[in-house]
Amino acid sequence: MSNIDLDKYFKPNLKEARRRTKDVIEELKFELSDAHQKIGVNKTYMIHTYGCQGNEADSESIAGILELMGFTHATSEAQSDVIIMNTCAIRENAENRVWGELGRLKAYKKHNPNLILGLAGCMAQEENVIERILKKYQHVDIVFGTHNIYKLPEYLETALFSKERVIEVYSQEGEIVENLPKVRNHKFKAWVNIMFGCDEFCTYCIVPYTRGKERSRSKDEIIAEVNELVEQGYKEITLLGQNVNAYGKDLDDSSYTFGDLLKELDDLGIERIRFTTSHPHDLDKKTMEAMRDSKHVMPYFHLPVQSGSNTVLKKMNRQYTKESYLKVLDELKNTVPGIAVTTDIIVGFPGETDTDFLDTLDLVEKAEFEGAFTFVFSKREGTPAANFTDDTPIETKKERLYMLNDRTNAGYLKGNQRFVGETVKVLVDGVSKNNDQVLAGYSEHNKLVNFAGDKSLIGQIVKVKITVAKTWFLLGELL
Numbered sequence: 001m002s003n004i005d006l007d008k009y010f011k012p013n014l015k016e017a018r019r020r021t022k023d024v025i026e027e028l029k030f031e032l033s034d035a036h037q038k039i040g041v042n043k044t045y046m047i048h049t050y051g052c053q054g055n056e057a058d059s060e061s062i063a064g065i066l067e068l069m070g071f072t073h074a075t076s077e078a079q080s081d082v083i084i085m086n087t088c089a090i091r092e093n094a095e096n097r098v099w100g101e102l103g104r105l106k107a108y109k110k111h112n113p114n115l116i117l118g119l120a121g122c123m124a125q126e127e128n129v130i131e132r133i134l135k136k137y138q139h140v141d142i143v144f145g146t147h148n149i150y151k152l153p154e155y156l157e158t159a160l161f162s163k164e165r166v167i168e169v170y171s172q173e174g175e176i177v178e179n180l181p182k183v184r185n186h187k188f189k190a191w192v193n194i195m196f197g198c199d200e201f202c203t204y205c206i207v208p209y210t211r212g213k214e215r216s217r218s219k220d221e222i223i224a225e226v227n228e229l230v231e232q233g234y235k236e237i238t239l240l241g242q243n244v245n246a247y248g249k250d251l252d253d254s255s256y257t258f259g260d261l262l263k264e265l266d267d268l269g270i271e272r273i274r275f276t277t278s279h280p281h282d283l284d285k286k287t288m289e290a291m292r293d294s295k296h297v298m299p300y301f302h303l304p305v306q307s308g309s310n311t312v313l314k315k316m317n318r319q320y321t322k323e324s325y326l327k328v329l330d331e332l333k334n335t336v337p338g339i340a341v342t343t344d345i346i347v348g349f350p351g352e353t354d355t356d357f358l359d360t361l362d363l364v365e366k367a368e369f370e371g372a373f374t375f376v377f378s379k380r381e382g383t384p385a386a387n388f389t390d391d392t393p394i395e396t397k398k399e400r401l402y403m404l405n406d407r408t409n410a411g412y413l414k415g416n417q418r419f420v421g422e423t424v425k426v427l428v429d430g431v432s433k434n435n436d437q438v439l440a441g442y443s444e445h446n447k448l449v450n451f452a453g454d455k456s457l458i459g460q461i462v463k464v465k466i467t468v469a470k471t472w473f474l475l476g477e478l479l
């Protein structure tokens with residue numbers, strides 16, 4: 001028998017996490033209490049972030065809270081007093097990386113017994129993860145989920161001063177917490193959350209369980225944040241949500257939708273507006289027209305399709321067909337001429353046959369995607385698809401993935417080739433990974449562009465004439 005009192009922990013419950021009520025979402029305002037102001041003075045932190053942009057944005061808030069408490073960023077893991085792992089649960093391999101890292105980090109506790117190791121993010125929202133932490137990862141001091149980042153000061157106080165382990169995960173619909181401090185990772189590109197959670201319940205996906213119900217931030221808060229970013233000299237924002245096209249549906253004035261928000265943000269003086277992610281089922285004409293009529297919304301769209309087989313789409317609960325997807329896509333391409341479209345595709349969904357897969361290949365051909373993130377289905381405990389019969393051998397699934405990648409890579413190349421000889425505008429990100437004489441940045445269509453230029457151009461939007469198209473990037477000359 002273990003002598004740990006397991007009941008003192010708030011553990012996740014996937015059934016609870018699935019519940020959706022009509023309750024009004026509470027808006028909280030973060031404030032650091034006096035007692036927590038100086039806890040981090042002379043201490044350092046590090047955050048390791050996995051998963052999507054939503055997690056990257058959360059890590060900026062975690063950093064913001066830590067710095068407000070007096071912590072400074074550590075120069076190495078060995079020097080850190082606090083290490084937080086902000087994790088992702090989307091696929092098994094994402095989780096395996098975190099388990100490996102948690103094992104590796106244990107060694108640092110030997111050198112520094114005061115090191116606080118924290119696990120946050122979507123993995124913390126899973127029942128089996130918490131069980132495993134309790135049984136095998138005694139060296140993890142703090143576990144908190146996606147709903148209670150704002151309580152980190154309390155947890156650190158407990159771990160540091162009472163030397164008690166904290167495990168507190170809420171399986172709830174979630175609130176909206178405003179006023180969270182942020183240490184942004186980038187000086188001229190910023191994430192802006194416009195909504196949280198997801199109500200789509202695609203049968204393979206863990207996100208609706210880990211992130212709670214779909215809830216939109218008030219447009220006033222969003223506009224205030226963007227205005228502040230403009231003042232600080234930011235050039236590009238990316239609006240974040242699991243399903244941005246559902247923005248506003250839960251607000252009092254449900255006639256104000258994502259398209260309206262885009263229109264309003266277009267006038268605030270930010271150079272580039274991007275957003276992710278969109279659900280085909282909620283993508284409407286108003287959004288497309290807002291993109292067409294705006295000056296600053298970029299001609300790029302990530303529109304995950306997941307599969308081209310109607311049987312599979314139905315089992316995935318995606319609420320569209322191959323035909324209706326292609327119709328929406330057509331409408332989008334006609335409304336915003338030249339727009340670049342990328343997608344996400346899952347192969348090897350339970351029961352996917354060769355014919356289903358051929359339907360996906362056919363859709364890829366017809367849709368002319370200019371890029372795709374492709375995945376082999378990964379079983380997520382607690383989701384409906386985890387109970388579907390899955391008798392396709394993993395070798396077959398991998399073969400499908402390779403075959404699919406050949407097609408989507410051809411789409412990448414074709415999408416890049418259309419810019420050869422053209423002049424594109426590039427927001428210069430930094431120097432190229434392989435050669436520091438070469439600058440790298442993204443064009444309006446979200447194409448990676450490399451060209452020779454001076455480092456002083458970093459953070460600026462410059463014109464580049466494209467000379468060569470490769471599969472993964474474009475080469476050009478600065479004008």
Ligand code: SAH
Nearest residue numbers: 204205242277304344345346375376377378
């Ligand atoms: N809300 C976003 C995406 C979130 S996850 C959207 O719907 O577009 C990003 C991608 O991961 C998904 O689009 C899907 O292709 C993939 N994914 C999600 N769950 C998965 C699973 N269980 N196995 C494999 N891929 C998965």
Ligand code: SF4
Nearest residue numbers: 198200201202205207
């Ligand atoms: Fe997951 Fe579907 Fe929601 Fe995207 S829309 S986060 S795939 S449930």
Ligand code: F3S
Nearest residue numbers: 051052088089090122
């Ligand atoms: Fe991963 Fe959670 Fe994002 S599962 S993809 S970090 S919403």
